[in-house]
Amino acid sequence: MSNIKRRIREPLRVLPIKTAEKGFYSGFNVDVTVTGKLAVGGLVLWAVAFPENAGSVLAGFNSFILTHFASWYILVMAAFVLVCIGLALWPAAGRLKIGRYDDKPEFSRFSWFSMMFGAGIGVGMLTWAVAEPVYHFQNNPDVIQGFATAAGPDNILNAYKWSYLHWGFSAWASYAIAGLALGFFAYRRGLPLTIRSALAPLFGSRLSGWTGHLVDIVAVIATILGVAQTLGFGVEQFVAGMARIGVGGWLLNGEGTASATGIIVALVIIMGASTLSALSGVGKGIKWLSNLNMGLSIFLLVFFLVFGATGFGIYALFVGLWHYVLALPDLLFTIYKGDGSGGVTDKLEAWQGGWSVFYWAWWVAFAPFVGLFLARISRGRTIREFVLGAVIVPALMCFVWFAFAGGTAIELERSGGANGTIFGASDGDKIFAMTNYMLGDMLGWIMAVAIVVLLMTYLITTADSAVLIVNTINAAGDEGPKARPHILFWGIALSLVVAALLLVGGLDAIRTAMVIGALPFSLVMVLMCVALIKAILNDSIRATHGEPTAFPERGS
Template sequence: MSNDDNKIAEPLTDLPIKTADTGFYSGFSVDVTVTAKLAVGGLVIWAVAFPEQAGTVLSGFNSFILSNFASWYIYVMALFVLVCIGLAIWPAAGRLKIGMDDDVPEFSNFSWFSMMFGAGIGVGMLTWAVAEPVYHFKNNPDVIQGLATEAGADNVLNAYKWSYLHWGFSAWASYAIAGLGLGYFAYRRGLPLTIRSSLTPLFGSSLSGWLGHAIDIVAVIATILGVAQTLGFGVEQFVAGMARIGIGDWLLNDQGTASSVGIIFAIVVIMGASTLSALSGVGKGIKWLSNLNMVLSIFLLSFFLIFGSTFFGLHALFVGVWEYLLALPGMLFTVFRGDGAGGVADSLEGWQGGWSVFYWAWWVAFAPFVGLFLARISRGRTIREFVLGAVIVPAIMCFVWFSFAGGTAIDLELNGGANDVIFSASDGDKIFAMTGFMLGELMGWMMAIVIVVLLMTYLVTSADSAVLIVNTINAAGDEGPKARPHIIFWGVALGMVVAALLLVGGLKAIQTAMVIGALPFSLVMVLMCIALIKAIWRDSIRSSHGVQSTFAETEEVN
């Protein structure tokens, strides 16, 4: 070996993380697990014991973040999109496998797409594929600036352009960054499958200590709050669906939204099923449920394609996506800043804070969960294949859902005589109101059952995946079987977070807690981007000099 070769060091392949050898926390990092449990438990106790104080403090933090970090969230999400594009077209990166060079994918493409979509955004589709285009049809930055008419025919494509922004490439790019960062270092370097491993090119072996613990704790808290946000929307819709199929009016309050009893009922059902599924692992319960909800999703989407507003939806899909792609650079980088005068500038800032910044925080909070899950199911695929599969394909699925489900709702209100039946329904109830209007009482009731079952599979898939991922992080990246008490604890804890925040302040309280919890992890994700690019660059140099850059994981975690 030449002197130049000697200067090229092998990558870090050993990151010992101290775990307990015996006792209740055997196999787990006590520092990470106990701290995360105390933080999440403290949030629940605080919200229940001091609801007014919790609401005031959370609201104050939320206002501070929206006032001072809105531009950070906007630019960070733009960065994730650019990095994904760069990695896919960069020859040195695109052909590398997430794993050893001879690894092959564990799951078929259908199961892979099903698990990605179900865990990533599936729950939101049933609420927001109808509700969000309706919202933006009434108001969006183009309407605020006088460029389009509220609820007018000239505003249809704008409604889709902004809906696609929030649910398209940006959302999935954030998941892909987390998934690549985790998969690359776990399966090519043999490092623990945990968040800290993705930053080893920047911080090295120091991640074995308190710095690494802090990163993993932040990831666990962000995951719980991000999934709580998703489950919060799902609970509202689940209760609306159960009321539609005749379970009982006691599920709803006077305002037509979920009552306290309804919330508790939904949480018990959803988290009970989720915990049982989590105990069965990824290869059994989660895979089976993911395939089931993909089949039901195809059935429901086919219904909208065939019996919904087909031509209206096709126009929203193809022309709307074209408008989205043309406007994407501007939408990604534009930060609306108010002037305090209460005019257009303030309205634009308020809209962006309530929509785009909220969504970007939601996707960042969801990223450690979805990213680690994507890494686990994507071993053996190339980086280019991963980016195309984890960003482009699910985004297109979102576009199709929004165009045909939301498009049917808008068309029925504009031209189909719905007479505000859909628009006036609550967010979670809009899809039930729409299918009920289309099909009549009996067939609408039967479709409501299908939607409730589909919603249940999405909720269970998201929740049980989150429980397994949190336990993987707590166990220093160990993907093996986890002790049942820890799975049960996190299943109960996740349910209590959702129930406590919903009962105290509704969905707004969950949104606020999630935006706060996502902020520190957004910094971790920026560092992930830098670390991943540095690692791939260094590995390309190693490869050209014949220096080994792939290492199988060790059997034992210290």
């Protein structure tokens, strides 16, 4: 046994992170908090003071990343899927609990699944469940290569294959990796529930210093930019909805998208409400919003299931899912490289950069936010249960939304009745155009109001949760109450990031900033995978020699 102890050292169980004991930053790590604020504040000031330079530099960075790091993003996301499959199948890993031996799950499986879906996707469903299948129905790599016809019946399954790729198992595998790594080291080792703890087997006590600070700073920046991307899409759709219900066409510009005034008005409403929600903590207001959110989501989905293109939706769900699963091994590792001729290979590379690479960066940037949340709600579950539950069930819910909402839009246009009404609308307006066509003016207006309210609750809870998660990281994993000035700062900062980037270059500017911000955190997530596998291997060896693998919490 002494030889085992020499080969496998006692796991790190104490990771002190210095926090201020008094003053404005009491309870916060000053280095992480101030550096994060300066980075985000600097981005806002740069975009506002030098909009042309910011737009030009961001565009240049975007081209550089798509040229040199597109392959990295593709392979990293493939690795996350493979690691999740491996952990679920690995007996020594699958049986381990996210917590101590006697920990029990806090939530029922239904509540657990519901919370995972709401945290990980939420507002994206209202835009992309309709817009993305519609887009891929008209263009995708199969069309570009001449294997299918744009908007033809032979392209239906391809539209869903690519939509399911972006919102399916790959997306949820990235969230599962982050959540599992954080939960494992927080609840089995007693380390702080913050990003740096997930790298404990690799860097040890050095994580108490600037090595750990840098990891948390990268996570804060990625979270802000990832959530900014979500809010950017949400603001565009919120403005489209407000215009639909008659608040005013002045919210839109000549192209039918959000005007500068519309962006500012939407952000004042959304971020004002979310900041008030964050200040209230987890009281009645947040609970009421969550319940309203869930009720309206179920209502909208049932509407598409019953009154939409039900037969088409069933076909898109089951046959499309089978088509996606069969193609998945190839889709995960396909990298398109252009030759500069402007031909098919260049078009494929551009398509992958605009869609797959963008989505992989978005999910990576969102992973600190969703991962921390998943860790907090999954204590007491086994690794196998966590991986299967966090990857498969929410992905299936996404497939249902895409099949019935997007399928209804495609079928209405294919039948000729919609006559371009849905396809011609902006991405954020497509769901409103579709429901208005289906229901007519009066009932369509009522449905538009319901969708706007649902959208607002999603946006408020997303921004609210992001602010609280950022402050948890800044406070070295302390989940307790946070000082109001810091909540106000991040609420205002998040709204200014969205506004500044939208006004500088629209959604493309936010997209570029997010892809850049996600890049360093993608490396952190790869290290999370290595650290997690190393820790589980060591625990399995300890278990065979009667050594403990789960430890009491600090102070117990």
